[in-house]
Amino acid sequence: MSAVHPPLSNLPIAFEDVSVVVGAVTILDRITLCLAPGTPTVLIGPNGSGKTTLLRAAMGLLAPSRGRVAWGGQGIGAPKRRAIVFQRPTMLRRSAAGNIRYALGAARIARADRDARLAELLTLVGLEGLGGRPARRLSGGEQQRLALARALARDPTVLFLDEPTASLDPAATKAFEDVIHAVVARGIKIVMATHDLGAARRLAGEIVMLHRGRVIETGAAADFFDTPQTGEAVKFISGALLV
Amino acid sequence: MPDDLSALQLVLSGDPALLAIVRLSLIVSLSAVLCAAFIGIPVGALIALTRFPGREAIIVALNAMMGLPPVVVGLAIYLALSRSGPLGFWDLLFTPQAMIIAQTVLVAPIIAALTRQTVEDLWVEYRDELAAMDVGALGRVATLVWDARFSLVTALLAGFGRAAAEVGAVIMVGGNIDGFTRTMTTAIALETSKGNLALAVGLGIVLMAIVVAVNAFAWMARRAGERLAG
Numbered sequence: 273m274s275a276v277h278p279p280l281s282n283l284p285i286a287f288e289d290v291s292v293v294v295g296a297v298t299i300l301d302r303i304t305l306c307l308a309p310g311t312p313t314v315l316i317g318p319n320g321s322g323k324t325t326l327l328r329a330a331m332g333l334l335a336p337s338r339g340r341v342a343w344g345g346q347g348i349g350a351p352k353r354r355a356i357v358f359q360r361p362t363m364l365r366r367s368a369a370g371n372i373r374y375a376l377g378a379a380r381i382a383r384a385d386r387d388a389r390l391a392e393l394l395t396l397v398g399l400e401g402l403g404g405r406p407a408r409r410l411s412g413g414e415q416q417r418l419a420l421a422r423a424l425a426r427d428p429t430v431l432f433l434d435e436p437t438a439s440l441d442p443a444a445t446k447a448f449e450d451v452i453h454a455v456v457a458r459g460i461k462i463v464m465a466t467h468d469l470g471a472a473r474r475l476a477g478e479i480v481m482l483h484r485g486r487v488i489e490t491g492a493a494a495d496f497f498d499t500p501q502t503g504e505a506v507k508f509i510s511g512a513l514l515v
Numbered sequence: 516m517p518d519d520l521s522a523l524q525l526v527l528s529g530d531p532a533l534l535a536i537v538r539l540s541l542i543v544s545l546s547a548v549l550c551a552a553f554i555g556i557p558v559g560a561l562i563a564l565t566r567f568p569g570r571e572a573i574i575v576a577l578n579a580m581m582g583l584p585p586v587v588v589g590l591a592i593y594l595a596l597s598r599s600g601p602l603g604f605w606d607l608l609f610t611p612q613a614m615i616i617a618q619t620v621l622v623a624p625i626i627a628a629l630t631r632q633t634v635e636d637l638w639v640e641y642r643d644e645l646a647a648m649d650v651g652a653l654g655r656v657a658t659l660v661w662d663a664r665f666s667l668v669t670a671l672l673a674g675f676g677r678a679a680a681e682v683g684a685v686i687m688v689g690g691n692i693d694g695f696t697r698t699m700t701t702a703i704a705l706e707t708s709k710g711n712l713a714l715a716v717g718l719g720i721v722l723m724a725i726v727v728a729v730n731a732f733a734w735m736a737r738r739a740g741e742r743l744a745g
Contacts (some may be wrong), residue, residue: 333646356647362640365662365744374658378648406744426648 282343282353282429283461284308285330290339292325292485299325301485302339307430311477312452312462314493316469318514321482323465324359327432330463331356355428359435361419368410368418369394369403375425393421397451413444420451424460431455433464437471449474469509473497481505483514525717533714537721540698543611543685544678547618548626551674555623556667559630560656563638574631580624585617589687592617596688609690614698617684622674629670634659637666665737665744672733679726 285307292300300322307313315323328334329341364371372393376386394400397417437445466472476493489505500506508514525533594600596608607613637659645655682700689696699722706715
């Protein structure tokens with residue numbers, strides 16, 4: 273897809289002693305982490321471990337209570353060429369094509385290029401032929417892929433995915449993951465949060481495990497699943513309840 | 516009943532006096548709704564999307580203004596437009612324009628309050644997505660108002676209902692002058708007091724038919740729009 277380029281100017285994303293505190297609750301606790309270019313990074317951990325908050329901070333949607341997030345080695349405002357697919361994306365009250373057109377407009381893509389980009393994106397996510405349908409009438413899996421197309425309309429260098437397949441059936445999950453593989457092949461950095469170990473095994477190049485707002489373990493996915501280094505990781509991988 | 520038959524005959528015969536009254540009523544009410552929409556929709560959207568000290572008090576005041584007594588509004592506009600009033604130099608008292616001003620004052624808070632609620636509800640849904648797409652403040656307002664357009668039709672209908680049914684304010688600032696500022700509601704009140712029940716009932720039938728027709732049209736337009744846009 274010619275519209276999506278792989279420059280990595282927004283990477284690495286460095287968390288430097290980052291904490292996020294809301295009221296009396298510490299959601300992220302002194303996180304130091306580097307999200308580097310390359311294979312997909314998957315954040316895993318039980319519900320409430322801080323995965324979504326970490327993604328939002330990395331996206332620039334949330335200011336840390338302490339520490340800083342630096343994009344491409346700079347501590348200034350979040351760069352423009354990043355995008356996110358939320359766990360339950362909100363479809364704008366427009367057609368599927370209208371949603372993508374809106375994102376193209378928001379990303380200030382030249383008007384002359386928008387039709388071609390729209391067609392490319394609909395094809396990439398397998399929604400060609402459904403562009404005219406109201407977005408809110410699409411199935412859950414189709415909406416999730418539309419949200420992905422909308423995110424890719426921003427021509428991101430890094431794409432954050434927050435539990436994107438949590439509410440999808442196996443067929444819809446496979447369709448979504450197929451698109452993710454295509455996106456990865458184009459050099460876009462994926463950072464995905466999930467508590468689904470199967471999805472993590474299928475997609476991850478690197479694992480970051482979170483528990484109670486702290487990074488418990490990081491490493492290459494194969495090493496993490498074969499030889500976990502911490503008790504929490506061993507329990508989580510074995511399917512034991514980690515609370 | 517003879518009165519009912521006479522009323523129906525008046526309506527069906529296209530009585531010129533009756534048609535003139537209907538025409539003026541529609542012009543005044545629709546103009547007022549249009550003016551109130553230009554004021555109320557941006558104000559409502561602005562209040563929905565901004566946070567400032569005293570915002571809650573303004574929302575309470577706006578909601579309270581939905582129930583503004585028409586005679587009080589009529590009195591205020593009368594005082595403002597009278598020769599000795601601050602806007603007396605406009606020379607608008609007892610004109611259709613004065614009636615439009617009065618109804619705009621009555622309708623704008625309704626549209627603003629309902630817009631505020633509608634846009635705020637949609638903002639809760641859209642906030643994360645628009646923030647992720649780096650949509651600026653003006654873009655957010657435009658997006659939310661556009662995407663809430665079918666819901667905002669209800670606000671406009673509420674405003675039209677208020678304007679079309681209102682009699683107190685227009686009779687005070689319009690004067691109910693035959694052939695010039697006489698509307699359906701003021702004519703109904705006058706003809707009833709004169710005992711001319713045929714014309715009063717005829718106007719009542721037309722007024723009800725118009726309100727039902729406008730609501731039915733808006734409902735159909737909303738359903739069609741929602742089917743197309745989702």
